Amino acid sequence: MSSIKDLSKDTLIYGVGTVLQRIIGFVLLPFYTRALVPAQYGVLDTLATLTFFLSTIFGLGLAGATSRYFFIAEGEDEKRKLLYTSATIRLISYSIPALFLIIFSSDISVILFNSDKYSSVIIATAFLIYLSSQEEIQSQIFRFYREPIKYTVVTILRAIIYPGSGILLVVVLQWGVLGATLTSLITSIITLTFAYLYFTRKKYIRQFSWLWAKKMLKFGFPLIFTSMLGWINNASNRFFILHYQDLSQIGLYSIGNTFSQPILLVNMALTMGFGVLLMSLYSEEKAEDKPQTKTFLIKIWDTYLAIAISVAALISIFSFDIIKFITTPAYLGGILALPFLIFSQILQMSAQITGNGMTLKEQSKPYFWILLVAAGTGFGLNFYFVPNFGFVGAAITTIISNAIYFILSYYWSQKVFYIKRSFIKPATYFLIGLSIAIFFPFYELKLGVHISYLIKTVVLILVLTLPFIFKFVDYNQIINLFNSVKQKIKG
16 A cells, blocks of 8 residues: 555654654763753753643644644645744744743742752743744644655754753763753754754745634634643643652653653654645545545554554563663662553554544544543542652553543544454553563562563563564565565665
């Protein structure tokens, strides 16, 4: 199927870009964890969570609105006018939280960290928030115009600047949390400027359109509440940890989250190519029942689960050894949160893949109610789990809320766009993988008994056979997929 091949190509190339972005974080991790104590790591994670929250509100839902109307706008001039309008609104909107953080930096530092010593870090964070408005739309432009190669070039530049700046400011000059924040700021300024001059400036017509502004704001406004629920569902637990525990626990949670990034890489790469191809296939298919679209969705989910759960098992089984080697003993406890966080991301992506029936049938309202139930459940559970189980409790509430989100999305989507497929097999496969992932870090850290590499390798091999046992993939399918990707790249 050509759509599968196109998705494979785009996912692979976007994957290279996203892998590079995350790899540079891992390159700095051994340096940062030796230069920063867990509490300082906790400061960085708290400010990242705050940035996410403010961007959610002041983003005005423009990311979704821009995606919606870009493909509706007729003619290249209208598309470019729409993009310029979206970028302008974001610059104005994001200036509000940025100015607020700058003016009240000392007060915010005291409220969050019981000290005003992080006021300069908060000011630097304000500028990062402002720049993030343009990073978001530039990323969209690369996606809209199907330019994964150019996107990867920009990412390579980031991969060069970020680690060099980080080592200089955090390790050599020992500027601590401020150095880490300035590293992100410097990298954003340089890469944004390069991306604009290199490609995205050609995609703007510098003419503000009130017509497109009204349409995008009207469409995007309801999305603010959905995005806020997403933040509550996946990020608000940091503030529970900060309130009931301390910054060190946030640092451990952050380490667990950092080492779950390989799954996020898979998710990001798939997302960047998946949506456009799905909508194109659905629109072009003439059959009312859309059999090709349904087959496409079945194959994508099966293949995704096979890859994601295999990677998750690999990381979790060897988590004690990996984190001990890369970081310091002070961060080792983070492995207890890792399995829950990494499988939470699998549930998130699974909800996106299997819940697409609502998107295809233009039913966006159910997403709000589904997310409201999931986020409300997770938020409420935090009041029990975080005080009693600390950062591990926060990770547990995350996977519970994402499981609820996935199940509701799956069944609601099936009601409006029924696809005949098994639910029991994927659920069983997921639970087996999760159980194995939880066992190894808890057994090794809590009991202090190191499991031999031979046993770990044998268990991993058994996990790798599960996709074939459950018939999610077969050997010939894998060979054909790699050959098609190889031919596309050469072509």
